[in-house]
Amino acid sequence: MFVDRVRVHLRAGHGGAGVVSFQKLRGKPKGKAIGGSGGRGGAIILRADPSMATLLTYKRNPHHEAGGGTHGQGDLRSGRQGDDLVLSVPLGTVIRDDEGVVVADLVEAHQQVTVLEGGRGGRGNAALVSRVHRAPNFCEQGEYGEGAWFEFELKLLADAALVGFPNAGKSTLISRVSAARPKIADYPFTTLEPNLGVVSIADREFVFADIPGLIEGAAAGKGLGHEFLRHVERARALVILLDPSPLQTENLLRQYDVLIDELARHSVELAERPRVIAVNKGDLPDVAHEADALESAIEKPVYAISAITGAGLEPLLHAVADAVDLAVREAPEREGFVLHRPVRSGFEVYRDGDVWVIEGRVAERAVGLDDLTKPEAADYAAARLARIGVDDALREAGAEPGDEVRIGDLVFEFEETE
Numbered sequence: 077m078f079v080d081r082v083r084v085h086l087r088a089g090h091g092g093a094g095v096v097s098f099q100k101l102r103g104k105p106k107g108k109a110i111g112g113s114g115g116r117g118g119a120i121i122l123r124a125d126p127s128m129a130t131l132l133t134y135k136r137n138p139h140h141e142a143g144g145g146t147h148g149q150g151d152l153r154s155g156r157q158g159d160d161l162v163l164s165v166p167l168g169t170v171i172r173d174d175e176g177v178v179v180a181d182l183v184e185a186h187q188q189v190t191v192l193e194g195g196r197g198g199r200g201n202a203a204l205v206s207r208v209h210r211a212p213n214f215c216e217q218g219e220y221g222e223g224a225w226f227e228f229e230l231k232l233l234a235d236a237a238l239v240g241f242p243n244a245g246k247s248t249l250i251s252r253v254s255a256a257r258p259k260i261a262d263y264p265f266t267t268l269e270p271n272l273g274v275v276s277i278a279d280r281e282f283v284f285a286d287i288p289g290l291i292e293g294a295a296a297g298k299g300l301g302h303e304f305l306r307h308v309e310r311a312r313a314l315v316i317l318l319d320p321s322p323l324q325t326e327n328l329l330r331q332y333d334v335l336i337d338e339l340a341r342h343s344v345e346l347a348e349r350p351r352v353i354a355v356n357k358g359d360l361p362d363v364a365h366e367a368d369a370l371e372s373a374i375e376k377p378v379y380a381i382s383a384i385t386g387a388g389l390e391p392l393l394h395a396v397a398d399a400v401d402l403a404v405r406e407a408p409e410r411e412g413f414v415l416h417r418p419v420r421s422g423f424e425v426y427r428d429g430d431v432w433v434i435e436g437r438v439a440e441r442a443v444g445l446d447d448l449t450k451p452e453a454a455d456y457a458a459a460r461l462a463r464i465g466v467d468d469a470l471r472e473a474g475a476e477p478g479d480e481v482r483i484g485d486l487v488f489e490f491e492e493t494e
């Protein structure tokens with residue numbers, strides 16, 4: 077099964093929690109803080125792997141999570157970092173976030189992108205010692221690893237793609253000139269998924285793609301062609317394969333016009349891609365004559381071939397290799413990219429019914445302590461919230477003392493601090 081589009085849920089690893097621990101020291105009633113910090117959670121990394129052909133494994137298993145960090149321990153021992161999870165995707169995979177924004181387009185072998193960073197480890201009480209808190213009896217929780225849905229879409233990276241009506245003989249041709257073995261049959265819409273084959277001609281080589289047949293209206297969603305027009309997008313050159321058989325209701329010129337029109341409707345740029353035009357089934361009567369007539373009509377070279385007997389294939393393949401070379405010279409190297417977006421900073425204040433809600437990582441971090449029922453911890457969290465501006469923001473938004481405020485799972489009352 078060829079799977080070229082999947083939705084995947086990814087979650088970075090949770091950070092380990094810090095710990096509260098004291099070393100008893102003579103003369104120090106509380107002792108010395110020696111609680112270690114938690115390890116950070118593992119990140120999610122996507123990497124392009126040339127040996128992968130489809131996204132099937134993600135269809136079967138759409139949930140992936142990176143390793144969590146472990147908790148800190150006494151004696152200043154930090155927790156272990158969680159293992160990053162490196163997921164392989166085929167070359168040519170486009171990654172989108174849940175809002176449809178392209179995050180990366182991995183077309184180079186081993187190119188990679190970190191899509192989710194692991195949660196931070198919580199600081200242990202040793203790391204929280206300050207002038208105000210010389211022996212803190214609290215520590216930070218580990219931060220949750222962020223989880224999100226992504227869409228992976230595989231766009232083929234063929235050098236040349238076969239474009240033609242169903243039944244034109246595209247699969248027959250690719251099976252004749254490469255090791256690809258797609259199903260061939262005397263009825264239309266036999267090919268339901270693209271097939272790639274490597275073609276060697278003299279000392280030249282190119283990757284050829286056989287895609288499902290296109291019909292009129294394909295760009296508007298008719299037939300099977302629409303889904304697969306996307307795959308043609310990345311081919312450097314196109315081979316327009318025309319079908320002269322009496323079963324085909326459209327004549328050669330009309331087939332040609334319809335196919336070019338559908339390409340243009342999908343993208344103007346696609347209709348301008350270097351192309352080679354061929355008429356298949358040259359073993360049938362009168363085809364040579366029809367091919368000549370087409371050549372005069374469109375004033376472009378037309379290759380008459382027979383995918384079954386092999387007649388005319390060599391000149392055609394050289395012409396395709398030339399078109400690919402030309403495209404390589406004209407178009408700069410296809411480059412992948414990884415989008416770097418600033419981490420969302422700050423927080424948001426909004427009202428949900430009677431409750432003020434504060435949303436944002438900094439605010440969640442400020443209150444992410446082990447036990448806020450400890451007065452010392454609560455004071456510490458309150459001071460942190462004030463410092464990052466949460467109090468001011470609440471006041472500005474119109475919060476009154478006594479109003480309920482929610483940050484993550486935590487609900488508390490807004491108090492005026494001086």
Ligand SMILES: Nc1nc2c(ncn2[C@@H]2O[C@H](COP(=O)(O)OP(=O)(O)OP(=O)(O)O)[C@@H](O)[C@H]2O)c(=O)[nH]1
Nearest residue numbers: 242243244245246247248262265266267289383384
């Ligand atoms: N006479 C003749 N028949 C051919 C030739 N090439 C292909 N055919 C026949 O045309 C029919 C369709 O061939 P396919 O290769 O399956 O066509 P296709 O373009 O891949 O069709 P779809 O996958 O449905 O789009 C089969 O019956 C082939 O045997 C040829 O050169 N000469």
Ligand SMILES: [Mg+2]
Nearest residue numbers: 246247266267
């Ligand atoms: Mg086919």
